[in-house]
Amino acid sequence: MREFGPVVPMKLPIVGRTYLAVTHDACSALLKDHENFARDPGNAGSRTQERVLKYLPRTIGLLALNMLGHDDPEHRRLRSLVDHAFQRRTIQSIRPMISAIADRLLDGLEGKHQADLMEDFCRDLPLSVICAMLGLPEKDHDRFKSWLGGLKDTANIGAVIRAIPGVIRVVRYLRRTSRPGGGVLADGLIAALRDAESDGQTLSEDELVSMIFLLFGAGQETTTHLIAGGLFALLSHEDQLRRLKADPNLMPMCVEECLRYVSPVQMTKPRFAVQDIFWQESRYRRGDMFASFLAAANCDPLKFEDAHRFDISRHPNAHLSFGTGVHFCLGFQLARAEAAIAIERIISRFPDIRLDGTEHLHWRKRLGIRTLEKLPVRLMD
Template identity: 75%
Template sequence: MDHPPFDIISSSFHADPFPELDRMRAEGPVVSIKLPIVGRTWLAVTYDACAELLKDHENFARDHANAGSKTQERVLRFLPRTIGLLALNMLGHDDPEHRRLRGLVDQAFQRRSITALSPMINQIADRLLDRLEGQSEAELMAKYCRYVPLSVICAMLGLPEKDHDRFKSWLGGLRDTANIGTVILAIPGVIQVVRYLRRTSRPRGGAQPEGLIATLREVQIDGQRLSEDELVSMIFLLFGAGQETTTHLIAGGLLELLSREDQLRLLRSDPGLMPSCVEECLRYVSPIQMTKPRFVTRDMEWMGRNFKRGNMIAALLAAANCDPARFERPQVFDIARHPNPHLSFGTGVHFCLGFQLARVEAAVGIERLLLRFPNLRLNRGVSIRWHKRLGIRALTALPVRLET
């Protein structure tokens, strides 16, 4: 008897992903699945398979052209050129082009100490929490979790604070990427963002001179700089990666803490557990559920499956992060878990550029909130719901009570 198709998109899956992830791993380290827009693809669903996939750049390419695949090309053909240029970012390239782009952005990032950003992140968090003072209840996703990373990445990029709300409005439609109709409706907002970034990233375009945009514009290796299209694409990538994923890390982490009195009490009694708490939030929540697809470069057998050149395959990080072959009691949320070798930032040459920033933002965001509101708890009168999304585990809202 054929098993029912795997589901990694629905709200019910995101509310409790573990049973479905267990079912997928029971079929083997790699499973076949049909996804919206991209169609039939493969997913690595064990820890070892995900890690090997992400490190093997000979058999699995990020650039579809290096595997003879035209799937991505066909999708991009239907999108405006303004949207297509966003594929120029380093995530869509293999070496040596990936190495060139990564080297340029790494150099720009190295000029900033992430630790030195903590005071700014604290100020941003406190300013947002000031607005909640005196309220008995609040919806933290809209009032706090989304705005902490949004404000931080805009400040890091050197964008004027007055433009933060415009960004939220422009990109708001991209929260349901499983629905092709919703994606199409979001295109005008994305085009607005690209036009704004192109204008702002030019000399005297309005970006602050100490921000990442100005640094990326000037940085060079062996006399090479980013082209204007590459610069715009890189800024868009940094904005998306630096804002949305951390939003869902903070919100999802808070939900898990507030749902477990023992873990919340342990963290309050021992603030030194915050680093390991953040790591457990990264593992357990897995805000980034899966990686961008790789493309098989040759006909081959791998992990017991037969692949054709051009086949698509992605690493399901959420499955790797709860693989019982790697983690003891993987379905238990344990803020003192150690070691915690989760794959939430990926591995290999595409390891997440902003991993340090995400950790600091989550730690500061959770810590400031818990300090300001010692009686913080979930609002049991409002149900918790999750977005229907592919690749992102995102709460629709986080309703809480702030005071007794």
């Protein structure tokens, strides 16, 4: 694809014709250029999203209110309020909580010879962490897992439609519990978001519910696939796993390499040309849709030496897995901490862990996300 040029025209399922930026430079330029490209298609002359939202149930449509779909100044307003809420608790302060959850999950694997880490660990860790951070009562954590279970296959229209009732239940639950006295913990993110104020601005109830849903989805799913994909990469490269065991100080660089090599988020959400432009050696029309193909950017040989090699000591490592520009991932520090703790706890508790046959490994066919169906391992002989 890179040999074709920095931007490749594609026809993607559901979304249609899209121009994919496939080099590191082009992806970075697209994500930083807010004069020529917009996240909200309405700012590029399209009313398609507006018309679609009119036909969706209100509880589904309000999810589009989150900051990912907005441009400045609205994006800046929402991002500022969320930043204020996040600053109440540092990542360092919640590391013990993440470690405790990881150990509790791994306690359930003690004495077992085999396990599916995707089911038994990789999904449950980020799910439990984000529920705890949001301040949801512990008794409700499993309800979220069942309500949103149908969203594992977003490339399947039928699966998405079947998941709508669960999403509606989540939205109604969040609307009820996020109100004062609704049951969320006082030191959680939901309470912090509800009380957040920036320049006299606060979140409306609809914006609050939409933001909680965004934080839950982003905080749970993408980190799941980072942990699972990172463990798969390490277990598939025994030399790198041995290096990490011999020198635990390599863990921060290991996590960065997992982010680059796995690229759990394969591409960004679309952006739209706000005017006719000449960009990256070609001409485009107002309303044309673009996306940054992060998986391609992260293995661009012009940016990374021996780009297809998994090297946990790679430095520098200017991957784009968290994006760049004003939409840079809000939870980047949390994802790094969870991945580091997950990997450290597993290899400490089960030093002889290894893959249990690659013939059982299958990648889900999902647009934009790299995800294993299962991660079968042998914990001990």
